[in-house]
Amino acid sequence: MPRAVFDYTDGAAGIDESSLRRARAAFARVEFQPRVLCDVRNVDTSTTILGERVGLPLMFGPTGFTRMMNHEGEPAVARVAERLDVPFGLSTLGTTSPEDLAAAVPGVRRWFQLYLMTDRGYAGELVERAQSSGYDTIILTVDTPVAGRRHRDVRNGLSIPPRLTARTLLDMASYPRWWFNLLTTEPLEFATLSSTEGTVADLIGRVFDPAITMDDLDWLRSVWPGRLVVKGIQTVADAERVHRHGADAVILSTHGGRQLERAPLPFEVLPRVREALGDDTDIFLDGGILSGADVVAALCQGATAVAIGRAYLYGLMAGGERGVQRVADLLREEITTTMQLLGRTSIDQLGADCIRMRD
Numbered sequence: 392m393p394r395a396v397f398d399y400t401d402g403a404a405g406i407d408e409s410s411l412r413r414a415r416a417a418f419a420r421v422e423f424q425p426r427v428l429c430d431v432r433n434v435d436t437s438t439t440i441l442g443e444r445v446g447l448p449l450m451f452g453p454t455g456f457t458r459m460m461n462h463e464g465e466p467a468v469a470r471v472a473e474r475l476d477v478p479f480g481l482s483t484l485g486t487t488s489p490e491d492l493a494a495a496v497p498g499v500r501r502w503f504q505l506y507l508m509t510d511r512g513y514a515g516e517l518v519e520r521a522q523s524s525g526y527d528t529i530i531l532t533v534d535t536p537v538a539g540r541r542h543r544d545v546r547n548g549l550s551i552p553p554r555l556t557a558r559t560l561l562d563m564a565s566y567p568r569w570w571f572n573l574l575t576t577e578p579l580e581f582a583t584l585s586s587t588e589g590t591v592a593d594l595i596g597r598v599f600d601p602a603i604t605m606d607d608l609d610w611l612r613s614v615w616p617g618r619l620v621v622k623g624i625q626t627v628a629d630a631e632r633v634h635r636h637g638a639d640a641v642i643l644s645t646h647g648g649r650q651l652e653r654a655p656l657p658f659e660v661l662p663r664v665r666e667a668l669g670d671d672t673d674i675f676l677d678g679g680i681l682s683g684a685d686v687v688a689a690l691c692q693g694a695t696a697v698a699i700g701r702a703y704l705y706g707l708m709a710g711g712e713r714g715v716q717r718v719a720d721l722l723r724e725e726i727t728t729t730m731q732l733l734g735r736t737s738i739d740q741l742g743a744d745c746i747r748m749r750d
């Protein structure tokens with residue numbers, strides 16, 4: 392990959408990328424408490440997400456500009472999600488439109504991730520388009536009133552779409568296949584937005600609305616009849632607030648550490664949110680999940696399921712759809728093996744008694 396593209400995916404906010412580093416470190420502190428001498432021949436990794444049975448306790452989180460990582464883009468990821476029987480989240484900053492994705496992979500469970508832009512009329516249009524092309528859940532992302540300070544992107548001069556400057560031409564020599572694919576497939580641009588000049592931070596600054604409030608959530612709740620998930624919740628108080636305002640579920644998330652530096656750790660906040668919202672509300676978690684053992688740990692800590700971001704993007708960058716499938720296979724195998732070695736054979740057996748945190 393050209394460095395700027397890899398860094399856009401891999402990077403996070405702040406000089407030391409503290410929110411992402413800490414999220415990963417939290418998983419490293421987990422110590423499983425296995426039970427031995429249990430018959431673990433048959434493991435059932437399926438579970439229920441928002442009332443529907445899914446094959447694994449995870450979903451593909453929404454990520455913007457996916458075709459920049461690999462020209463196969465969102466449809467490649469969605470096809471893998473369909474095979475795994477898990478939901479796929481399409482971003483407002485996607486490089487495939489809601490309609491095209493639905494046409495390309497009609498069988499995948501589709502969630503649409505919405506950013507509320509200054510132009511609420513346009514947001515309303517997006518909601519309608521999502522509904523009429525079969526998306527049954529909206530994820531409202533609320534941790535992005537302004538852009539996080541992502542130093543790697545600034546340093547690399549990443550622009551969207553990548554521009555052909557003297558530096559990129561030099562870069563091309565090192566990554567001919569990536570550039571060839573970029574330049575010979577349909578133009579790389581946001582599928583639902585027209586203003587694509589400048590850096591990611593510039594774009595967020597132009598398009599997103601720092602004035603968004605709880606009233607906007609009420610508005611969305613009133614126009615969207617489907618399931619509504621609020622993403623980017625970081626405290627117990629906010630989880631309770633959005634739940635009171637009609638959210639069916641929350642995603643505890645710091646946007647993969649790409650927004651606020653030194654943010655709360657979703658993994659640590661999770662048990663308190665579970666206590667506050669009770670067992671009947673779905674609570675998802677993301678950030679730093681790179682292995683099946685991480686997924687199992689999050690479930691033991693109280694999550695209904697997890698979302699993955701970079702884990703599948705790394706696969707996509709490495710090998711397109713085949714790479715994403717490889718990541719999915721690894722995750723499924725790791726989840727199964729971890730459960731077997733823990734002495735647990737179904738997702739509902741994963742609870743606080745299965746882990747303890749090392750100091």
Ligand SMILES: Cc1cc2nc3c(=O)[nH]c(=O)nc-3n(C[C@H](O)[C@H](O)[C@H](O)COP(=O)(O)O)c2cc1C
Binds near residue numbers: 483622699
């Ligand atoms: C390259 C990239 C782009 C992202 N774009 C979006 C987006 O458009 N909308 C959104 O709600 N979250 C976005 N996210 C955040 C992810 O949905 C998710 O919260 C995060 O990736 C989870 O952390 P992980 O990458 O460590 O799994 C993005 C994350 C990455 C890495």
